[in-house]
Amino acid sequence: MSAVHFTVLLQGLVWTVVLSAVGFLGGGIVGFVIALARISANPLIHGISSAYVTLLQGTPLLIQMFVLYFGLPIVGLEVPPLAAASIAMTLFSSAYLGEIWRGCLQSVPKAQWEAAECLALSRVERLLLVILPQALRIATPPTVGFMVQIIKNTSIASVIGMVEMTYIGKMINNTTFKPFQTYVVIAGLYFLLCYPLSWLSRRLERNLNVAHR
Amino acid sequence: MNYEFDFSFLAEYWPMLVKGAVLTAQLSILATILGFLVGTLCAVASTGRSWIASAIVGAYVEIIRNTPLLVQLFVVFFGLSSLGLKLSATTSAVIGLTINIGAYSSEIIRAGITSINRGQVEAADCLALTRWQVMMTVILPSAIEKVYPALTSQYVLLMLGTSIASQISSEELTAAASRIQSDTFRSFEVFIVVAALYLALSFLMRGLFWLVGQFAFPRRRRLGTSL
Numbered sequence: 001m002s003a004v005h006f007t008v009l010l011q012g013l014v015w016t017v018v019l020s021a022v023g024f025l026g027g028g029i030v031g032f033v034i035a036l037a038r039i040s041a042n043p044l045i046h047g048i049s050s051a052y053v054t055l056l057q058g059t060p061l062l063i064q065m066f067v068l069y070f071g072l073p074i075v076g077l078e079v080p081p082l083a084a085a086s087i088a089m090t091l092f093s094s095a096y097l098g099e100i101w102r103g104c105l106q107s108v109p110k111a112q113w114e115a116a117e118c119l120a121l122s123r124v125e126r127l128l129l130v131i132l133p134q135a136l137r138i139a140t141p142p143t144v145g146f147m148v149q150i151i152k153n154t155s156i157a158s159v160i161g162m163v164e165m166t167y168i169g170k171m172i173n174n175t176t177f178k179p180f181q182t183y184v185v186i187a188g189l190y191f192l193l194c195y196p197l198s199w200l201s202r203r204l205e206r207n208l209n210v211a212h213r
Numbered sequence: 214m215n216y217e218f219d220f221s222f223l224a225e226y227w228p229m230l231v232k233g234a235v236l237t238a239q240l241s242i243l244a245t246i247l248g249f250l251v252g253t254l255c256a257v258a259s260t261g262r263s264w265i266a267s268a269i270v271g272a273y274v275e276i277i278r279n280t281p282l283l284v285q286l287f288v289v290f291f292g293l294s295s296l297g298l299k300l301s302a303t304t305s306a307v308i309g310l311t312i313n314i315g316a317y318s319s320e321i322i323r324a325g326i327t328s329i330n331r332g333q334v335e336a337a338d339c340l341a342l343t344r345w346q347v348m349m350t351v352i353l354p355s356a357i358e359k360v361y362p363a364l365t366s367q368y369v370l371l372m373l374g375t376s377i378a379s380q381i382s383s384e385e386l387t388a389a390a391s392r393i394q395s396d397t398f399r400s401f402e403v404f405i406v407v408a409a410l411y412l413a414l415s416f417l418m419r420g421l422f423w424l425v426g427q428f429a430f431p432r433r434r435r436l437g438t439s440l
Contacts, residue, residue, distance in 0.1 A: 055412065058369075058373075058411065058412040058415040058416070059373065059411045059412055059415075060373040060374070060375075060387070060411055061373075062376045062377060062379070062387060063376060063387065063390075063404055063407055063408045063411060064408070066390075066400070066404040067401065067404045067408060070404060071401045071404075071405075074216045074401055148278070148279065152279075152281040152282070153281070155281035155283045155284060156281075156283060156377065158283070159380060166281070166283060166284060166287075169287075173291065177295070178295065179287065179288075179291030179294075179295045180288065180291070180292035183284055183287040183288045183291065183292050184288060184292065186284050187276075187280040187284045187285070187288060190279065190280045190281055190284060191276065191279045191280050194278075194279035194280070195279045198275070198279055
């Protein structure tokens, strides 16, 4: 692999990071709504959000990307692969983050809700002022851990023609015919992106788990 | 939007979809069983006394969990064949998926093993059980029972992950879909149908794991709780 190949590969890495960031931010916003909907007392909202999560967690990301890539033009949106991949990553991450955060919200003891209610706080106030700050602490390690999944899964966007690291890897392989070398280098680059996050996630988890250390 | 949905391709192509779904199920089950064995072995090694073994397992788990499955399959299929080890696409897929799920299983089972109360191990020692017997009859059964739900989720994720094997030309469900859509140009409909099939497969798999759990952990069934 020459220096030129490596430069191109680093450009791909930038796009991998961009797509991961979009997936995380979009997935975070939608996922937060999903988490709230999942703990909602309204059966309709609860049912719809459950169906959403089941649907997205029960189908492969690759298929979701294909459906969006081929489906969006049908509703009149001629989109580039980047947009289709971003939407797919957003939907995919939102389903998982929503479930992770629902668990965190529900792991805050019920007495906290009741105590806040005794202080005459409204439901929104209870959620925002009492429950969320506590849930946030619990949610940080698994959320950082899930960012690793997001980064890894952006590689699937190469299949619908998004030019990120794996796609460029395939192109380099097509010119050099050295697949082992090429893909090991790419795996190494993904590792450099992901390992710090894995490490951080584990570290945060340990800090949180003071009682069982 | 004046798009006309046309699912008529199903009449002609359904055998291909069924064949793909069967291969997807076979890949998943094979990789689940092999991955479970690899994972258990690695978990036992990493909680054992030898620091070399736990270092090797640690490196394996970190490398696999921090790189994409797609790239791992590329390394196994294209990489190994360029080094002279020629494997068919489906064999490569099984190997790649096993290596992948083995690392995840190992982490989950390790968590189960470390959650076993030390008192239980000491009690087993007092009964003059050998280290092997302690592991096989005391630690592993309850460790795996504890982490069974986590393993189930991970294996369902693996089943969804087998779709990536289409990228190394293994003829599973996603690859069948790609071929049908290139024949019929009904891309959207084809992938909707395939998404529904995957959804059905994931329900089926959860049901299967529930059933296996009922037989493998009779204590749980008798108590009617999940421990």
